[in-house]
Amino acid sequence: MYELPARMTQLQAHIRAGEVTAAQAAAAQCAKAQRLQTQFACVAEEVSVPALAEGPLQGIVLSHKDIFNLPGRMPGCGVGTGQAQSNTQAADVIDRMQHAGASQWASLVMAPYACGATSQNADFPRSANPLDERAVVGGSSSGSAVAVAAGMSYVALGTDTAGSVRIPAATCGLLGLKTTAGWVSSEGCFPLAPSLDTVGLLARYAQDAREVFQVIAPQLTHEGADQHTRSISDMRCQVWWPDNLHAELKEAIAQWLKQVEVIGHIDLTDDVEKLSRYAQCVLMFETAQTHRERLISGSAPSGVQALGMTGLGVPESWYQQAISMRPALLKKFVDRYFQASPFIVLPAFTQPVPDWCEVEPGNEQFDREQLFSLHRWMGFVNYLGLPAITLPVARDSKGRPVHVQVLARPFSEHHLLDFAQRAESIFWIH
């Protein structure tokens, strides 16, 4: 059996060079994923989504969050297995992957209806964090993080409405890319809060992520990105140190920043506080609209019920204000903070990665602050629509990953991936 390399780009090179056939490569990936799935419990259902053309991802077999329509299958969305439905067409991103030569082996577990910052899900066994089985796996794209960190999939697609790609990536030592609002098609993807929903991806390596990003967002090439934003050949950034950051995280991130070109510090405290309220207002209101019937009948999963019932009580005038203010607040933020440098760096979490039992409501060790730590600085980025990436910069005293979140101007995904690629030479986990 062909031994798979660590990076997807290496496998692509082997296939192109004829060292392994696409079929042999695919068989090796499926066998590896099959072998590991019982250990990590991240698979909702094995599926068979074939490649439809030769392309850059020929011979690559990936698995994705169970939130995308597949050919003939409606997704399970974390509340069960998918439903066969003959007239269902693949989600746009899945179709793009198929036409780029990639096939899909499994749909991956997730928080119910993508509503949850952890992997907690009463309908599926608990996924194990490949880095530390006591550590939480963030959500909602929890299975995507586990599959990639375990080596079952080089890259996995997820969705991010309030951190659902970046949080799981940051608990599993991965790179998590949230894309610019509206830029990657979410057609055929089950919604949570459509104004905030984005498709994103999780990967171990920036170049692997770029290969997939180019497929799902072909209109934004690396070269084309330079026409929109300044050509960036360094890691110039401004840093935000929130007041309540855990000392261990601050120390670890400060050490890492010594190898990055920090041009100054900014204080986002007031803006993040305000923008987070707008984000939460939109999230709650739209979640309530998405799940209205389930909420009224009481059949929604507990996370959706808690968020959505409040959403039903949010005055529509507040929601309309939040939507109306969005362009102006985006411009104000960009004008204020992206004039001096192309990147803003902030911690991903306020606390070190917790044990899973500390962040699952209902558990006797549940700690609300620990749960809040996971998503506190995520939602405002969705409200602004900016692209963002979480990436590992150190390990904490328990050996768990310490991540930062890097923000950039709209449509700067390739520059964020450049940043992540350079960061790999400073520190990387996988």
Added chain:
Amino acid sequence: MTANAYTFDALCQLAQASFDAQGVRVTPEVLQATAKSLNRLALPVEEGAPQAANAQDFQAMLKRCAHV
């Protein structure tokens, strides 16, 4: 940031009106819990009236903001 100016009773009334508009009946406990959430959520008073912007305006602004 400007704190919100709502009393708890006012927030309860706002939540009740929203539930009524949705055709949803809730218990007093749910209403009070919702009002507490709204207290944390209450939006700041922005300078000037909010512009009547929509999703298309937001997409246009994203493109404008891409340029340095």
